[in-house]
Amino acid sequence: EMQVMESGGGLVQPGGSLRLECAYSGITYRHVCMGWFRQSPGKERETVASIESDGTDTYRGAVRGRFTISKDNAANTLYLRMHSLRPEDTAMYYCAAAYGYCLGLPMESRYNSWGQGTQVTVSS
Secondary structure, eight states: OOEEEEEOOEEEOTTOOEEEEEEEEOOOSSOEEEEEEEEOTTSOOEEEEEEOTTOOEEEOTTTBTTEEEEEETTTTEEEEEEOSOOGGGOEEEEEEEEESOOOSSOOGGGOSEEOOOEEEEEOO
């Protein structure tokens, strides 16, 4: 069973940077899609980025060029580096894993394992 757990959230000023981490375990399949989602109060959870087993990454338009998803297989850790943060990036951020290929930005229902989330607040 795949398990994931996020860390690294916090309070940051607009224009600042933050790095989220997601420790994962139990991944025995060759092809696993991993992704980051976020949810703001009163809004639905939305996809932020995804990454294939071969490192191919995909981003939603609002974060492209500011966020970078990456993975360190040796450390069993998924990352989300966030730069030029804006107040609208404030949300609970979730890490997720799915068997098989991402093929872009998979829907929430595609993922098999979820973390508990880590809060990111962008405010002056």
